[in-house]
Amino acid sequence: MKSLTCKEGFLHRxxxxxxxxxDAIAIxxxxxxxxxxxxxxxxxxxxxxxLLHALGVSSAEKVALVLPNGVDFIAYYLAIIGHGAIPxxxxxKLTTYELSNVLxxxxxxxxxxxxxxxxxxxEVFQSVRCLVVRTADEQPLxxxxxxxxxxxxxxxxxPLxxxxxxxxxxxxxxYRGVGMPLAVSHRYLDLTQSSDGLHEQFxxxxxxxxHLVTLPLYAIFGLSVMMVFPLSIGATLLxxxxxxxxxxxxxxxxxxxxxxxxxxxVIRYFNTRLAKRKGPRLPLHPQLMIYSGGSHLPAxxxxxxxxxxxxxxxxxxxxxxxxxxxxxxxxxxxxxxGAMGQPISGVELRIVDGQGRDVAVGRIGELLVRGPMVIPGxxxxxxxxxxxxxxxxxxxxxxxxxxxxxxxxxxxxxxRISKIKAQMIDLEEIESIxxxxxxxxxxxxxxxxxxKAINVLHLSVEGSADLSQNSVSTxxxxxxxxxxLPRNIEIVxxxxxxxxx
Numbered sequence: 044m045k046s047l048t049c050k051e052g053f054l055h056r057x058x059x060x061x062x063x064x065x066d067a068i069a070i071x072x073x074x075x076x077x078x079x080x081x082x083x084x085x086x087x088x089x090x091x092x093x094l095l096h097a098l099g100v101s102s103a104e105k106v107a108l109v110l111p112n113g114v115d116f117i118a119y120y121l122a123i124i125g126h127g128a129i130p131x132x133x134x135x136k137l138t139t140y141e142l143s144n145v146l147x148x149x150x151x152x153x154x155x156x157x158x159x160x161x162x163x164x165x166e167v168f169q170s171v172r173c174l175v176v177r178t179a180d181e182q183p184l185x186x187x188x189x190x191x192x193x194x195x196x197x198x199x200x201x202p203l204x205x206x207x208x209x210x211x212x213x214x215x216x217x218y219r220g221v222g223m224p225l226a227v228s229h230r231y232l233d234l235t236q237s238s239d240g241l242h243e244q245f246x247x248x249x250x251x252x253x254h255l256v257t258l259p260l261y262a263i264f265g266l267s268v269m270m271v272f273p274l275s276i277g278a279t280l281l282x283x284x285x286x287x288x289x290x291x292x293x294x295x296x297x298x299x300x301x302x303x304x305x306x307x308x309v310i311r312y313f314n315t316r317l318a319k320r321k322g323p324r325l326p327l328h329p330q331l332m333i334y335s336g337g338s339h340l341p342a343x344x345x346x347x348x349x350x351x352x353x354x355x356x357x358x359x360x361x362x363x364x365x366x367x368x369x370x371x372x373x374x375x376x377x378x379x380x381g382a383m384g385q386p387i388s389g390v391e392l393r394i395v396d397g398q399g400r401d402v403a404v405g406r407i408g409e410l411l412v413r414g415p416m417v418i419p420g421x422x423x424x425x426x427x428x429x430x431x432x433x434x435x436x437x438x439x440x441x442x443x444x445x446x447x448x449x450x451x452x453x454x455x456x457x458x459r460i461s462k463i464k465a466q467m468i469d470l471e472e473i474e475s476i477x478x479x480x481x482x483x484x485x486x487x488x489x490x491x492x493x494x495k496a497i498n499v500l501h502l503s504v505e506g507s508a509d510l511s512q513n514s515v516s517t518x519x520x521x522x523x524x525x526x527x528l529p530r531n532i533e534i535v536x537x538x539x540x541x542x543x544x
Contacts, residue, residue, distance in 0.1 A: 052212075052235040053275035054124055055205050060250075060277045061085040067250055069274065070114055071298070073283040079114060081277070084121075086200060087114065091122035093199035094174060098191065100153055102127030105214065107151035109133050109142070109160055112260050112284055115176055117270060119155050120260075124212050124231075125203025128152075131214040132261045135160060140522045143167045145216050145224055158184050206231045214422070215263055217364035219431060219440070220459035222471035226422035227364045229263070237367040237416040238272035240387030241360075244373040246330040248302060250277040253328075255294065255303035257286045263364045264336045268304055278302075287312065292352060296325035306337040306465035310348050310357060311495065317351040324353040332374045333357045337465025339453045341496050342381035359383045361451065364467075365437055366417045370451050382450035383443075390414040393436065394445055402444075407454050410443045411436040461490045461498055466526040468500065473529070476522045477502060482510035484537060488529065502529035510534055 060067065065082035072078070079087070100106060106123045108130055110116040123130040131149045133142065135156075142164055146154065155174045156164075162184060173190040177183065186192060206212070209232040216224040242248065254273040258265035273280050281298050283289065291313045295303065305313075331354045335345060345357035355374075361383040362368035370392070372384035386392050394408040395401055402408040413436050420428035431438050440458035443451050459470040470488040477486035483506040490498050504515055512532045519528055 052231040053271045056275040068279045070280045074285055087118040088121040089200040091119045092126050093201040094193055094196050095126045096201050097196045100128055104152040105129045105131050107131040107133055107154040109135050109156040111135050116260055127204055129211050134261050138524055139164045139167055215364055218460050218467050218469035220469055222475050225424055227418055228422055233416045234271055236389055237267055240389055241368055241371055243388055244371050246374050248276055248278055252278040252301040253281050253298050254278050255300045256280045256282045258304055263367055267367050292325045295327055299328050301328045302332050304334045304336050307335055307340040308464050310344055314347045327354050335359050338462035366412055369412050379450040382452050385449050404447055407442050407444045410439045410441045463498055463500055464526045468527050476519055477504050480515055480518050482507040500529040501531045503533040505535040
């Protein structure tokens with residue numbers, strides 16, 4: 044197994060670019076029509092660090108980020124690391140129930156969030172110390188004693204301390220079909236080496252290259268590929284949360300985008316829109332790389348987007364919250380249609396059968412991975428770790444096969460988890476919420492791909508006469524995020540009630 048090769052991490056590199064190239068553009072926000080140079084972004088991160096000092100946050104304490112994609116997210120993330128604290132990165136679209144669960148597991152000393160999210164989840168934040176960031180269109184809230192508005196604290200720049208060694212710089216949560224969220228910790232040099240390993244497979248990027256950022260930064264794929272990677276090489280982050288309302292070809296052409304990563308549902312959406320687009324093709328960056336992440340993309344859809352835009356086909360990668368990106372199709376090497384790619388530098392993989400024996404080339408088996416960017420286990424979960432981490436290998440639960448050249452192809456997932464709209468869902472969690480209905484006795488969640496090979500969530504609930512689709516749907520919406528809600532709910536009467544009639 045290849046050991047760590049990088050001696051300094053991405054924050055070192057970001058600060059270095061801020062000193063050497065202070066006027067280089069770090070972030071161009073299309074939604075707010077604002078631009079931040081590397082020096083501007085460093086100053087903003089130092090201002091955020093000043094707020095952490097004003098609130099008395101200690102090094103090694105956890106600070107939760109519940110923020111949407113944007114400059115604030117990036118600045119606070121850099122500030123927390125430069126403060127010596129540990130960022131706990133949470134999906135800002137969670138329901139109050141889901142947010143309460145992960146905050147309870149993480150136990151942060153402070154949570155950074157916005158006015159609107161504080162108001163939405165006031166029930167949870169009433170008992171959590173908060174730093175509230177006001178956005179331009181929000182009115183000041185009446186905050187409880189333990190919550191502080193960032194605007195009420197003195198503005199003071201506090202230099203970032205560069206991490207020593209390989210500390211934890213990200214705690215995120217994932218699911219493995221056990222019905223509960225699991226905490227995953229990533230370390231500084233490991234995260235840096237993952238982005239370095241990716242760059243070895245890409246057309247060279249750096250000062251002047253433009254990376255389109257549309258993936259959520261709270262997920263490891265977005266964090267590592269769309270933030271850590273570009274900021275560690277001096278690239279520009281072109282950010283928007285409204286890409287679906289824009290002309291993709293226009294955005295790519297106008298801003299000379301050299302790297303973009305989209306989820307499969309977004310690629311399908313733009314394939315439909317671009318097929319109806321009139322007029323000549325727009326000129327694109329000559330080495331534009333478009334990648335798909337978050338879930339598996341069928342080869343036909345990948346080829347279609349490239350044909351419609353007039354660039355190469357969409358390439359794929361593979362990673363998990365537990366591993367960061369570990370497999371990628373090379374933009375500088377031979378592309379194998381439909382493949383996820385080959386392991387990046389520092390990663391080893393095996394494909395094994397049910398008895399743990401390596402399978403032959405072309406045969407399907409479970410993917411096992413190891414390397415410095417793969418975590419050794421979930422935080423505080425020894426029994427679950429014994430199931431998924433064995434003999435130095437992480438058992439992914441994904442069934443794959445490999446061709447003669449070492450390219451890996453996805454087959455299916457064997458665990459009771461899946462991806463809906465590139466978001467992880469745990470079928471057991473959905474069943475457990477359905478069983479909160481007083482009339483429910485049994486529940487079964489399952490995935491059925493539709494005619495476009497898009498995963499569709501179905502739920503069957505068996506119970507008494509007062510059970511209905513509407514009541515189950517209302518219950519699920521109260522507890523679960525929108526992407527976890529089943530498209531189809533089947534109500535099955537209890538067998539004994541049927542016989543009684």
